[in-house]
Amino acid sequence: MRDNLIKWITDRARIDKSIMLITADLGFSIFDDFREKFPDQFLNVGICEQNMTSMACGLSIEGHKVFTYSIGNFSTLRCFEQIRNDICYHNVDTTIISVGAGFSYGQLGISHFATEDIAVMRSLPGMTIISPSNDYELEMLLPQLYNLSSPKYIRIDKSSANEKPLSKVELGRPSCYLNFGNEFSIFATGGILLEAIKICKNLDSQGICGSVYSFHSLKPIDEDFLSRIILNYKAIFTVEEHTLIGGLGSIISQSILKNNIYCGKFKSFGIEDTFCDDVGDQFYLRSKYNLDSCSIEKEILNLIKK
DSSP: OHHHHHHHHHHHHTTOTTEEEEESSOOTGGGHHHHHHOGGGEEEOOSOHHHHHHHHHHHHHTTOEEEEEEEGGGTTTTTHHHIIIIIITTTOOEEEEEESBBTTTGGGOGGGOBSSHHHHHTTSTTOEEEOOSSHHHHHHHHHHHHTOOSOEEEEEOSSOOOOOOSSOOBTTBOEEEEESOSSEEEEEOGGGHHHHHHHHHHHHHTTOOEEEEEOOEEESOOHHHHHHHHTTOSEEEEEEEEESSSSHHHHHHHHHHHTTOOOSEEEEEEEOSSOOOOOSOHHHHHHHTTOSHHHHHHHHHHHHHO
């Protein structure tokens, strides 16, 4: 997804000279083409994400469409004050790109895990957040984001669910990937959608028919549309490679309570209130923290049978 995102920005920069791409000393090989073609629209500010963010605000105020780029929590948590006070307070046209969602950089340890970023970024007024599960969703969402002149956050995962949705990909509305029946529905965000798809297909083979939705848009969410989806199912499960505090599960449960939606069984699967101090690749860590398809499927089966 990362490479396709940079290619899209590069193609746009050919016709939109207001675009500025700023990196904090990362992504060298993927920026070669952009830097060679548009040297006046590219900045490498070094390892100083706070300065990068404040600079992005200033450039946006002067009329540029700015994209900032860094790994996981470096582009969010490290410079959260600047995102809040500069970009969001001034409501400027800056898109924050965060690569390495969840456990994507699992071998590098806790400093590189982006497992609290949704919770932090969605707390900011005016921030639009997308967390695509694959290249297709990203491709569909980018033009919609481009038309916004307010702060945006793109959360890019290393893993990917390489299927196309059954429904349109619209900013603010989840997209349906499987629709076998109304026993349950799994809501997932990011690359971990692939685990949700595995679960749904396997349960369907056992005669337990449900659906899967990708929540590629985390803020804003069309709550009327969400309400109609929830009312169709006997049980709702959310799956995310993110802390349970403030993530997708929180978004859905808050919407259920706020809008007085009847929901049968409900459970969120994510990272408990703990630091993940293990290292390993993304799929190993999902298994370690019970976020792989086998672990989640067992829990869902137990809940459905109760």
